[in-house]
Amino acid sequence: xxxxxxxxxxxxxxxxxxxxxxxxxxxxxxxxxxxxxxxxxxxxxxxxxxxxxxxxxxxxxxxxxxxxxxxxxxxxxxxxxxxxxxxxxxxxxxxxxxxxxxxxxxxxxxx
Amino acid sequence: xxxxxxxxxxxxxxxxxxxxxxxxxxxxxxxxxxxxxxxxxxxxxxxxxxxxxxxxxxxxxxxxxxxxxxxxxxxxxxxxxxxxxxxxxxxxxxxxxxxxxxxxxxxxxxxxxx
Numbered sequence: 240x241x242x243x244x245x246x247x248x249x250x251x252x253x254x255x256x257x258x259x260x261x262x263x264x265x266x267x268x269x270x271x272x273x274x275x276x277x278x279x280x281x282x283x284x285x286x287x288x289x290x291x292x293x294x295x296x297x298x299x300x301x302x303x304x305x306x307x308x309x310x311x312x313x314x315x316x317x318x319x320x321x322x323x324x325x326x327x328x329x330x331x332x333x334x335x336x337x338x339x340x341x342x343x344x345x346x347x348x349x350x
Numbered sequence: 351x352x353x354x355x356x357x358x359x360x361x362x363x364x365x366x367x368x369x370x371x372x373x374x375x376x377x378x379x380x381x382x383x384x385x386x387x388x389x390x391x392x393x394x395x396x397x398x399x400x401x402x403x404x405x406x407x408x409x410x411x412x413x414x415x416x417x418x419x420x421x422x423x424x425x426x427x428x429x430x431x432x433x434x435x436x437x438x439x440x441x442x443x444x445x446x447x448x449x450x451x452x453x454x455x456x457x458x459x460x461x462x463x464x
Contacts, residue, residue, distance in 0.1 A: 243393075273453070282356070282443055282457035283394075328393070335399065336382065336447050342393040 241266045243331060245341035253349050258316035260344045262329035267307050269331040274303050274314050277326045277343065286327075287314070319348045353377055354446050356456025363434055363463055371429045371459045373400075373444030379424035380446045384453070385417075388441040397442075400427040434463040 243264045252258060262272070271290045275283040287296045289305040289312070296303050300317040316323055326345045330338040355374040363369050373383055383400040398408045398419055406419035416438075418430040431438055443458040 275455075280441075280458075280460060283445075283455040285453070285455075330394075336453075337384070337396055337399070338386075338394075338445070338453060340393040340395075342391075 241333065241339060243329065243339050243341040245327075245329060245344050247344060248342065249345040249347075251347040251349065252319055254319060254321060256319055256348075258314075258319050258323070258346060258348075260314040260316075260327050260329075260346070262312040262314070262341055264310045264312075264331050264339075264341075267310055269307065269333060270336075271332045272303075272305055272312050273330050273332070273338070274301075274312075275328040275330065277328055279326075283328065319346075321348050321350050324348050353448075353454040354444065354456040356444055356459060358459055359457055360460040361462070363461070365435055365463055366433055368430055368432045369434055369461060371431075371442055371444075371461075373427045373429070373446075373456050375425045375446045378446075378448070380427075381424065382447060383421065383427040384445045384447070385419065385427075385429050386443045386445065388443065388458075394443065397429075400429075400444075402427075431461065434461070436463045439463045 246261045273288045274286045287303040289296045302315045305312045326343040328343045330340045357372045381402045385397045386394040388394045397412045398406045400406050400419045400421040402421045408414045421427040445453040445455045
């Protein structure tokens with residue numbers, strides 16, 4: 240069975256600390272992996288997309304790595320800010336462009 | 351600016367009525383759109399793939415007669431929840447794929463059935 244798992248389910252850190260969010264997936268037959276941000280009651284904002292042939296992507300304070308063979312991805316957020324508080328979702332793209340999501344990590348950054 | 355527009359953003363309806371949700375691709379044509387559903391504290395689950403000019407394909411366990419999908423043009427897909435019940439209360443969100451790029455999502459529709 241294809242699954243996407245995110246650990247931890249929730250995370251609270253003081254402002255300025257680095258965040259490390261983990262995502263694992265079964266069945267390495269993926270086209271890419273994406274990290275999204277979801278604010279309460281809102282839609283999704285795409286943060287980073289890593290193609291299956293890539294090892295990492297960076298955007299500003301965000302860095303995501305992908306180890307396809309072991310089925311793992313990690314999202315690093317440097318120098319966290321209260322505005323980073325949100326739920327972070329990872330998703331892998333399977334056949335026909337279908338995304339399979341993890342349940343998310345709820346992040347709270349305290350001032 | 352927004353790439354995908356979803357309307358309405360929230361709706362409250364009575365049990366037994368039908369609700370239509372629209373998903374529009376603003377800047378490009380989309381032959382395929384995806385509809386997801388998210389229950390509280392759960393992940394997004396793909397409901398169906400909307401195909402322009404042909405029938406939608408539904409994921410296992412999703413009732414096609416209850417969740418009617420129409421993809422009448424290259425920029426518009428609609429999801430109609432027919433004879434809604436309280437258990438249909440959820441967050442519905444559409445997405446549009448860009449070839450070779452990430453999916454773009456609408457802002458979602460919060461449906462509450464009383």
